[in-house]
Amino acid sequence: MESDPGGSAYRLLPFQLRLQGSAASRGIAIGKAVVLSAPHVRLLHWRSIAPAERDHEIKRYQDAQRQLLESIRASLASAPTIGDTHAIIESYEMIATDPLIVDSIIARIATEGMPAEVAVSTAYDAHIHALAESNDPFLRERRFELENLRRKLVALLLSSDKSALPEVRNAIIVAPSLLASDVLHYHSRGVQGFITEIGGITSHACIVARTLGLPAVIGVRSATTIIPDGAEVIVDGSRGIVIVEPDAPTRVHYTTLQQEQQIAPPTISQPVTTADGLPIAVYASVDTPDDIPVALSHGADGIGLVRTEMLLVRVQHFPSEQEQFLWYSAIAERAYPKVVTLRVFDVGSDKIIHGMPDEANPALGLRGLRFLLHRKDLFRTQLRAILRASVHRNVRILLPMVTSVDELTATRDLIEAVKAELNAEQIPYDEHVPVGIMIETPAAALLAEHFAENVRFFSIGTNDLTQYTLAADRTSDLVAHIFDQLNPAVLRLLQYAASAARSRGVELELCGDLATFLMATDLLIGIGIGAFSVAPSYIPALKERIRTIRYNHALSLVEQALQKSHSAEVHALLEQHSQRSSHQSQKL
Amino acid sequence: MTECTMIERPVVVRNRAGIHTRPAAMIVKLAAQYKSDIYLESEDHTRINAKSIIGVMTLAAAQGTVLKLIVSGPDEEDAAQALAELFDSGFGEPI
Numbered sequence: 195m196e197s198d199p200g201g202s203a204y205r206l207l208p209f210q211l212r213l214q215g216s217a218a219s220r221g222i223a224i225g226k227a228v229v230l231s232a233p234h235v236r237l238l239h240w241r242s243i244a245p246a247e248r249d250h251e252i253k254r255y256q257d258a259q260r261q262l263l264e265s266i267r268a269s270l271a272s273a274p275t276i277g278d279t280h281a282i283i284e285s286y287e288m289i290a291t292d293p294l295i296v297d298s299i300i301a302r303i304a305t306e307g308m309p310a311e312v313a314v315s316t317a318y319d320a321h322i323h324a325l326a327e328s329n330d331p332f333l334r335e336r337r338f339e340l341e342n343l344r345r346k347l348v349a350l351l352l353s354s355d356k357s358a359l360p361e362v363r364n365a366i367i368v369a370p371s372l373l374a375s376d377v378l379h380y381h382s383r384g385v386q387g388f389i390t391e392i393g394g395i396t397s398h399a400c401i402v403a404r405t406l407g408l409p410a411v412i413g414v415r416s417a418t419t420i421i422p423d424g425a426e427v428i429v430d431g432s433r434g435i436v437i438v439e440p441d442a443p444t445r446v447h448y449t450t451l452q453q454e455q456q457i458a459p460p461t462i463s464q465p466v467t468t469a470d471g472l473p474i475a476v477y478a479s480v481d482t483p484d485d486i487p488v489a490l491s492h493g494a495d496g497i498g499l500v501r502t503e504m505l506l507v508r509v510q511h512f513p514s515e516q517e518q519f520l521w522y523s524a525i526a527e528r529a530y531p532k533v534v535t536l537r538v539f540d541v542g543s544d545k546i547i548h549g550m551p552d553e554a555n556p557a558l559g560l561r562g563l564r565f566l567l568h569r570k571d572l573f574r575t576q577l578r579a580i581l582r583a584s585v586h587r588n589v590r591i592l593l594p595m596v597t598s599v600d601e602l603t604a605t606r607d608l609i610e611a612v613k614a615e616l617n618a619e620q621i622p623y624d625e626h627v628p629v630g631i632m633i634e635t636p637a638a639a640l641l642a643e644h645f646a647e648n649v650r651f652f653s654i655g656t657n658d659l660t661q662y663t664l665a666a667d668r669t670s671d672l673v674a675h676i677f678d679q680l681n682p683a684v685l686r687l688l689q690y691a692a693s694a695a696r697s698r699g700v701e702l703e704l705c706g707d708l709a710t711f712l713m714a715t716d717l718l719i720g721i722g723i724g725a726f727s728v729a730p731s732y733i734p735a736l737k738e739r740i741r742t743i744r745y746n747h748a749l750s751l752v753e754q755a756l757q758k759s760h761s762a763e764v765h766a767l768l769e770q771h772s773q774r775s776s777h778q779s780q781k782l
Numbered sequence: 783m784t785e786c787t788m789i790e791r792p793v794v795v796r797n798r799a800g801i802h803t804r805p806a807a808m809i810v811k812l813a814a815q816y817k818s819d820i821y822l823e824s825e826d827h828t829r830i831n832a833k834s835i836i837g838v839m840t841l842a843a844a845q846g847t848v849l850k851l852i853v854s855g856p857d858e859e860d861a862a863q864a865l866a867e868l869f870d871s872g873f874g875e876p877i
């Protein structure tokens with residue numbers, strides 16, 4: 195039954211064993227070790243199933259197959275009816291039930307005695323390899339669908355195998371490495387601490403462990419082979435020490451220490467404030483409805499940016515109002531009651547769709563809002579779809595690439611016209627749907643006070659703002675040394691837009707790459723950024739960083755940074771500042 | 783089992799995009815509705831089961847390809863007719 199070669203070969207140790215790793219997340223956890231070996235180990239080292247048990251093994255495969263089909267059908271039921279989505283999901287079902295594959299899996303179990311997961315893996319592999327060698331690009335790409343199905347089926351089989359998914363409540367997970375999503379998953383099932391063989395203390399998994407207050411020690415060499423499954427282990431996440439089968443005095447010592455250190459950990463979804471109490475929102479930037487659950491599980495306070503143009507890239511035609519409505523509604527409903535910011539199609543520059551003019555300088559051409567105002571038919575369709583999706587009152591509209599107040603006025607007129615249509619048709623929507631603009635051109639930053647009178651929020655796009663301010667193409671390697679989002683010229687524009695926003699009560703947000711550069715977080719908060727929008731995986735780290743910031747220090751940092759004459763000085767200042775504050779936090 | 787004759791008839795891939803995922807799925811879905819054994823054979827005599835999506839996709843039949851449709855079983859006439867019509871329709875795609 196047991197196909198894992200590592201687990202059974204060792205006995206629990208006669209003596210206490212002490213292992214050194216790196217301190218990744220502080221606190222003390224005591225529990226039984228659950229040792230996870232990598233799936234590939236299980237697939238490589240398998241023992242033949244006894245003939246009498248093969249029927250049972252075939253049934254295991256069939257059960258997993260049934261679960262897979264159920265999940266495919268469930269996703270079919272909830273999938274937006276856009277383009278070929280349905281047909282593609284249906285083809286998944288057909289591949290999974292393909293007689294070629296099903297017969298070959300059953301034959302492998304029945305005649306060769308392969309464990310079900312090995313039979314599935316090898317049967318799919320045979321076809322995947324054949325497809326990968328095909329001359330036809332269409333067929334070569336089909337292998338990804340097979341790989342996806344194989345992975346799901348193997349995961350279902352491994353999780354249905356009781357030896358592969360033991361009870362983990364109050365346990366300590368010992369694994370080669372872990373993903374942030376694994377940490378979240380095990381936490382929800384009652385795991386107390388983590389030990390891994392590899393990983394860096396700044397990895398997302400460790401950040402999540404710290405956020406959840408789960409003790410973790412990483413970099414413990416060969417932990418999965420040294421630590422016997424089921425052994426009692428102590429994780430000292432503050433000192434990076436693991437003690438296996440502790441003797442009585444050690445256990446007493448650590449139990450006492452653990453009780454002294456009991457502190458309520460902040461939950462991952464808790465809103466965050468700076469160390470001195472200024473609330474800062476951390477939003478997720480996403481592309482599709484499927485990204486929403488991921489964003490929420492990483493603790494997003496809302497969705498600060500939905501790049502709706504990704505829908506165009508996906509469907510390869512201009513989607514109808516109904517297609518768009520379903521897509522936006524799926525996003526708004528999944529995030530509800532949290533806010534969702536739909537940025538209207540930002541095409542042009544590096545995202546070209548069919549039918550756009552060929553320009554010598556697309557970054558300076560008909561892109562973003564300019565394109566939409568040029569094609570009001572398309573813009574009107576999108577605005578109708580967005581307004582219809584706003585019915586739950588958690589939708590905001592964001593306009594990209596704005597340079598003049600006229601463009602904002604024209605857009606507001608169009609929104610009003612669409613609202614009048616919806617009123618006439620008695621279609622419900624949010625009358626007070628907030629409208630905001632991207633501050634991503636120097637013109638928008640310099641005219642911020644005029645824009646501020648007509649919008650509810652500004653979202654600063656640092657990538658484009660930097661490109662236009664420094665006249666440096668952000669995709670060109672040759673001017674990469676000039677392109678720097680912390681250039682004092684960019685910071686001055688930020689500061690200028692921030693003061694206009696502050697004086698008129700407009701919310702100021704930032705959604706560029708700069709938001710993920712954690713050394714600059716205090717500077718940005720000092721400038722006046724009240725919300726950041728980042729890829730979901732960055733959220734825990736950013737929240738952790740915000741909790742360490744003191745607003746007063748941030749303000750004085752801004753003053754110094756704005757005096758600098760070039761990028762390198764700003765970077766040096768931030769480095770110096772972050773070293774000083776990490777010394778301070780170590781003293782605490 | 784009734785006595786099995788066999789129907790063989792040529793079919794042509796008429797749509798511009800050839801047999802990609804969507805048409806392949808249509809063929810398999812239709813074939814699965816019949817009890818008969820249904821095969822498609824390419825000019826190099828590769829014969830695949832029309833109820834197997836991997837088989838049908840592996841044909842990689844481009845526009846203009848002529849395939850031999852081979853049907854054998856209790857409902858072979860209906861099956862052959864239905865599949866031939868599906869090919870003729872170009873799978874509802876631009877021709």
